[in-house]
Amino acid sequence: MALVIYLNTERRQWWLEHLQSLLPGIDCRLWENAGDPGEILYAVVWRPPTGGLARFPNLRCIISVGAGIDHVLQDSLRPEHVPVIRTTGSDLTLRMREYVCLHVLRMHRRSMEIEARQQQQLWQPGITPTAAERRIGIMGLGKLGSDAAVSLAALGFSVAGWANSRHRISNVDTYAGVAEKKRFLRATEILVCMLPLTESTRGILNRDLFAQLPAGACIINVARGEHLIENDLTDAIAHGHIDYATLDVFIEEPLPADHPFWHNPRITVTPHIASMIDPESGGKEIARNLQRFINGETISDLTDADRGY
Numbered sequence: 677m678a679l680v681i682y683l684n685t686e687r688r689q690w691w692l693e694h695l696q697s698l699l700p701g702i703d704c705r706l707w708e709n710a711g712d713p714g715e716i717l718y719a720v721v722w723r724p725p726t727g728g729l730a731r732f733p734n735l736r737c738i739i740s741v742g743a744g745i746d747h748v749l750q751d752s753l754r755p756e757h758v759p760v761i762r763t764t765g766s767d768l769t770l771r772m773r774e775y776v777c778l779h780v781l782r783m784h785r786r787s788m789e790i791e792a793r794q795q796q797q798l799w800q801p802g803i804t805p806t807a808a809e810r811r812i813g814i815m816g817l818g819k820l821g822s823d824a825a826v827s828l829a830a831l832g833f834s835v836a837g838w839a840n841s842r843h844r845i846s847n848v849d850t851y852a853g854v855a856e857k858k859r860f861l862r863a864t865e866i867l868v869c870m871l872p873l874t875e876s877t878r879g880i881l882n883r884d885l886f887a888q889l890p891a892g893a894c895i896i897n898v899a900r901g902e903h904l905i906e907n908d909l910t911d912a913i914a915h916g917h918i919d920y921a922t923l924d925v926f927i928e929e930p931l932p933a934d935h936p937f938w939h940n941p942r943i944t945v946t947p948h949i950a951s952m953i954d955p956e957s958g959g960k961e962i963a964r965n966l967q968r969f970i971n972g973e974t975i976s977d978l979t980d981a982d983r984g985y
Contacts, residue, residue, distance in 0.1 A: 679718040679966075682707040682728065683741060687955060691741075694955040695720065698963035720962055727753040737761060737969050739962055742953060743768060743820060745979050746873035746900060761969065762977045762985075763953060765961035769823050772951035775898060776824040776868055777831065779922045779944070783866050783894045784810050784833075788920060788944070807832035813864030815880075816871035816899065817843040817850065818985065820951065824870060836860055840876075861888040866896065872985035873900040883908040886918055894920045898950040901926035906937070913942050924950040 679702050681691055688706060696704040702718070707728075710716060716732040722741040729738060730753045739761045740748055748760050782788065785804055793800050810833055814825045817839040829835045829847040836849040838860040843850045851860040861867070867889060871877045881897060881904040895918060897904055906927070912918040922944040923937065929948055937943050968975050979985055 677701065677717050678703040678705060678711070678715040679720060680705050680707055680710045680716045680732070682719065682721040682724045684723065691720075691955045691959065694959040695963065698959055699966065702966075718966060721748065723747040724751060724754075726751050729754045729758075737966070739763065739966065740979075741958060741962070743818075743951070744872060744900065745981075745985060746902075749981060749984060756981065759969075760979050760981060761965050761975060762979055763958055763961050763965070764819055764977055765953075765957055767957035768951050768953055769820060772820045772870075772898065773823055773827045775924070775950035776870075776896065777827055779896050780812055780828060780833070780866055780868070781831075782944075783896075783920060783922070788942075792941075808834060810834065811836065811863055811865045813838065813860060813867045814848075815839075815867065815869050817845065818870070818872065821868075821870035824868065836863065839871075858888055861885065862890065864889055864893065866894045868896045869899045869903050871899050871903060872983075873902055874984035878902050879905050881905065881909065883912065886912040889918070891917050892919045894918070894922075896922045896924075898924045901929070909943075910936065910940065913940065920944075922946070924948055 681688060681704065683691055692704055692706055705711060713731045714734055717734055717736045719729055719732065719735060720739045720741060729735060729751060735755055735758050737759050738748055741763055743762050743764050745760050745762055748754065784807065786802060812828050812833045812835045814821050814837040817837045821837065822845055825835050825837045825845055825848045836851065837843060837845060838851040838857060840853060842852040869881055886908065909918065909921060920942050924946045925948055931937060931945060937945050965975055965977055
């Protein structure tokens, strides 16, 4: 049995060595040293090249190095009969929780304005509402989104969540489907996008959605860059309807040096760090899921390619 790893990162050797130590019965190989394609039964990938997975005629499963699988599904030549397993795990969830809570709190307590005043040497105290008076909306209530919603509610915020299907989460008001989206949006002051990327969610952060938010609302996008229509956001900020945005994901990564987001004072740019996965914790989760797959056991991280997540 052989496994191939495709990662566009300097840490791929670390991934190789760690996965090999966790899977001693499987020959782990890097993509560029895959050897005989017929020997490859499993692939661990992030953004594989179009047609790359089709090289392996005996492939039995594909494992995404991350919670999203859109980067696998965008390969129009991938073997569609091969199941796709995502990678989540407690570390991934904790890092996302930290990031979302950090940036919601920054927006809630107006930290950006305080930092700007420091540069001007201005001592200008301001009063913000309590967390209970601040309405946070989470779009996407999968494992990461639900955890973020519960964590924000535990901090005392008024939290609502929206997803395509109905969810029930303690201390969180939930909305479902297109029919309830408008009601969810008009009560949201800080909107956090944690949706999977599908054809129905691509471009969902657009001028029509922004117009349904209260004036002065803030946006946090930790999902995918393709969820956002970039010009619509800059226009909404320029017209004062959207007050501030924190963006961790972009259509093109790294974000080009000449991109206007870098220089917009009402946008915080972070380099796709909200929920990074490392070889130590991620490797253990991948090895566990792969062993369950080989043993024919139930895998909670098995995805539905037709739904896109």
